[in-house]
Amino acid sequence: MLIFLLMMMQTAEPVAAQQAAPVLQHWKLAADLTHAGAAAVQGVAGPITGVYDNCLLVAGGANFPDGMPWLGGKKVYQQRVYIYAIQKNAELLLERTGLLPEPLAYAAVCSTADGIVVAGGESAKGLSKACWLLSLSATGQLQTTALPDLPVATTNAAACTDDRYVYVGGGETAAGTTAAMYRLDLQAPAAGWKSWIALPQPLSHFVLLHRKQQGKHILFAAAGRYKQSNGLSAFSSKLYSMDVTSKAWTSLADMPVALSAGTAVVTKDGLMLFGGDTGETFYQVEALIQSIAQTKDAAQAAKLNEQKIALQSQHPGFHQQVYQYHVDSKRWKEAGRLPYATPVTTIAVPWKQWVFIPSGEVKAGVRSPYIISVKLH
Template structure:
């Protein structure tokens, strides 16, 4: 079901720009988490110097930046063990946990946490993933880390992986949960509400009538309710109303607004996916879609003007505010902007 509201003022969320990241180029595929009330943004990739069509080479990073309320950004002496991007971060009990990701040498199955203590980041080790993963969706549902989709190598196809780690039973390691009823996917979006995990869109590869591959942008939507039966985690899926416009690689986890709506801003839609020439690429669509969790209903909020919409970026809840962190605004072009959702 789709409802179109013509008056933007009734439903369009307000974005406020915060202090930009110290790096002027910005990053795609960053990680972002919270520890002891501080915001940490780190990793990701960009094209320093030359753009891809100019022969520029993609570079991954391991630097960590920290922001405190009322203060400016601080680049820490601590760094990631290696350059990394396009994985998942969840924040849990004053830790932020880094899951999977990739870099120029391959994909990672590593899982490790950080906690701010004594002016440094203390490292906590977690069980590795069942397989290397990047470009997935993931979030914390209670004490469960849940991951969906993604791929396992630079040439690997999108998958239907659906994994869970119980942070109250870490020694049990990761386990597979029943996968959603739809297609395999990478770069999907997810959300968490009332103890349930929501999965939206993403993309996979399809073959046309000429036997050529193309990017299939998905528009399906699902809700997963985890439950523990006979001492083992499982759960059930519910198919929701599909998205009016499919999206891939939008900011995730999706912000949950006070009125019960999920916010979809940025991301690659089917029309944008048709553009193959970066020099003529129009940028990411400014459309804003809302999904009402209570009514299983979609709302078109209008176009968000004056801000370049991003893809491949984390969204993090920091001290009760939803933040969009950096991202890619055109092929090979990043932004260092950070926006707070009001």
């Protein structure tokens, strides 16, 4: 764990630089994903995470416990649930662990008053359209309630709630990246998911947020990526919003940089986006994979594969900048930097003035075992 902690800290900003961004305070590693009998600390990407009954739940996800994928390591989908009591100053105390009904990662997830909604995702069996509600009993035991299935099996989608409805959009289906959105009425869940206004473009690995503004329910969709006709991905710098009563998306100010797989929360002034993948290494690896598949020369394919392995094994990590969007000025600004290696492919969870960023991927194939917390000033 000490070696991993040093890696997490190696890109930290000097103290003076952190003080220059007072909007973010008290960064810390609040907890890690340990449990009784664990042989080693092992993080996950694509975890199910949210807050319910003053507890932070972190569950499922996927990792490579037996080695990096480019060296033959197999992706393993996890089932364990960690339940942390949130105490004063956002301290986390691991109360118990449990198991999901089955291993699952990369689901669309959001916290509601009734529990944490989990929609779709994937496992070793393939893409899923199953939906659950995770909650805790009066004695703190994990409870799982089935919800209606999504219309289409989807992974790497995003979700949010306006307290009455849960919205799920985008993601990857068997047919490719999608712009489809669906809505579930929490007051009448048996009616199932209904088609909603599609995103302006197909997107996966993006963020979907709800914010109440002047009595109106506004949805925001930002960042993400999608497959182009040439089979390669494009990363998005777009920010869109929708007043749910108008049922139409509006394009807002572009982000300072195109990002994928970052995390975000709603703030008093607007939105805050914590890092993400700029795609520099991703693009090169994806192009090499395509070239390897297309070449008929075994020697050339081996040479290209060596280049791919070198890129993946020397991955520099992800974008550490934090960006804030102000709804009044309609502008983005820099709000600081993560003082640890940036986790992507996870979900930022707000709690009062604090934000938790649990586990996630910090380099290609490398998962963080830590839960980062930060206070929004």
